Amino acid sequence: MSLKKSKITVSDIAKAAGVSVATVSNTLNDTGRMSEETKVRVKKAMQELGFVRDYNAAKLRSGRSRLIGVLIPDISVPLFAEFCNALEAVLSEHGYLPVVANVSDDPKRQRAMMEEVIGHGVAGIVICPSVGTTRGDFDIAITRGIPVITFSRKIEGLALDYIGSDHYQAAQLATEHLLEQGHRKFAMIAGLRETTPGRERERGFSETLKAAGIPKSDIHVRFCGYTRECGRKNALEMLATHIEFSALVCHNDLVSVGAAAELKKAGRVIGEDLALVGFDNLPESEAWTPALTSVEGYSGAIGKDVANLLIRRLEGDKAPPATQWIEPLLLVRASSSFTM
């Protein structure tokens, strides 16, 4: 491998512009310790020679990095895709670049990926903690002083920043709406018991019904997950047990769609004899037939907030870690707008 001058360095630029490497570095970092004229000359040389700054070398020396580790269960889940999109937009405005790792809800893989992104020198970490995360899993980041922002799923008892939709309130809104429409027999296909959204939405649902005096025998809950497939599977199981219900709350819109497919096949008419409510307000929800009632969780806005918070932390904000719940919004559509 002996390409001649395969890489242009600061010292090449210094030579070409007739300045010192310090001056080139100062131009790169815009420290403002030089004349406008010199700056222009240096920039011109960089242009002409096709200089591309080596962030690795910069990071090695300065300790500063513009890489952000993003650890999520599965980027192909629309919620996370929307989150990442908004996150990336804000990060890149500030010159940061996300390094994304899918963790597949596997704590071992999460630990490996956390080490991996830290090894790549990320300045900060954004994470929706995997099922089975323990507090110690964050030590590797915390001892190094790398700011960590959690979202969507909360780790209890650890002083970490958290931003997420108010899952409890979201379920409460949905359930109260169904009570108002006259429903008295309920079912829920809930999320994962091990995660904040799963637990909190179920709690919001069950407690609201209890407060309204609905007997336990008319409340059927199954924990499942967050995919179409588990909606489908749980709907089939519910059909097999001949549970009675006129209102079904699903953990999210994907689960709703999976469940709806099976329930329709079994003769239930959604929006007429069965009310259906989901969460996340996917762009598709409105386009479905019947349009799906859903609770907007603002995952795009959360992505933005997480990015901005992380940037503040990177700039040295030492305020104590905060938990921030975003207020959800119920969007009533045809799938639940009839009265019993």
Place this chain on the structure above:
Amino acid sequence: MSLKKSKITVSDIAKAAGVSVATVSNTLNDTGRMSEETKVRVKKAMQELGFVRDYNAAKLRSGRSRLIGVLIPDISVPLFAEFCNALEAVLSEHGYLPVVANVSDDPKRQRAMMEEVIGHGVAGIVICPSVGTTRGDFDIAITRGIPVITFSRKIEGLALDYIGSDHYQAAQLATEHLLEQGHRKFAMIAGLRETTPGRERERGFSETLKAAGIPKSDIHVRFCGYTRECGRKNALEMLATHIEFSALVCHNDLVSVGAAAELKKAGRVIGEDLALVGFDNLPESEAWTPALTSVEGYSGAIGKDVANLLIRRLEGDKAPPATQWIEPLLLVRASSSFTM
């Protein structure tokens, strides 16, 4: 900043394990130039001291990197999310980590992001080129010998690897199906004229109809884009012009859903008096009412193939750049299964 021993380095490990730094490095890189016993001792020391390898320093010295730049128009488009998911899975199996940048179909931003990821020392680049990409935009990568794999959208006249669905054939399949169902008056809400999928699907549609003897006056094409919103907008415009058509082909499933919403409002009954076909076979397509006929483009499989191809290139495969078209699959569902 004077934390004592905030960072454990190879020389700390060398000291702790009673070996030289060369031995530690050889353990890290598994060069196999040492006894099993020594290796174990070194690994134990790494465990105990909480060593995390600094990939930046490694890259700086060796020139080797395990970062891959991924440049796409918009990760929240399901097609790209699915692609990235599959890509990430294969890359991470091989120890590579993707650095994802959304480019928003802006060639200026694409150039900036390309330079950014190269500055971060990526070993390879995966890209769905933005609208307006010119051949010169790849020089920065090519001159540095960084392998580039393009997907979905093809850059003509540049020797770069490409993997994508056979968009022409996909449209041909869809159009032939509609002809077989007895349709004689057609409309298409096509993609972007500036992209391969947009152009090729339109060409497959128009040429198939021409070959079947459908007069031009019964073929209505509008180029639009790849979002729900543009489906909606173009459907409205078509309604306003009172075009007659019994079959509508949309650039993808998102466009289909947007268009369907407006057409339904206007009184068209999809699956009865209007046949609708999309592309990409989103997981939702089957769950819609009526279920949407769509052409599967295998974006997950393409993600896998791209990752594997890139890894071969990184391992030194010097075969000439290849273009690989993946055969699409037509999935006929209720939205188009009636006959005229």
Place this chain on the structure above:
DNA sequence: CTGAAAGCGCTTACAG
């Protein structure tokens, strides 16, 4: 505002 030099944490010939 500039120049010369040290050093970030690795990998890599090189000599043993």
Place this chain on the structure above:
DNA sequence: CTGAAAGCGCTTACAG
């Protein structure tokens, strides 16, 4: 298989 030393391309005191 090991040890001592150089060097990747930057940034950063330091002296001018």
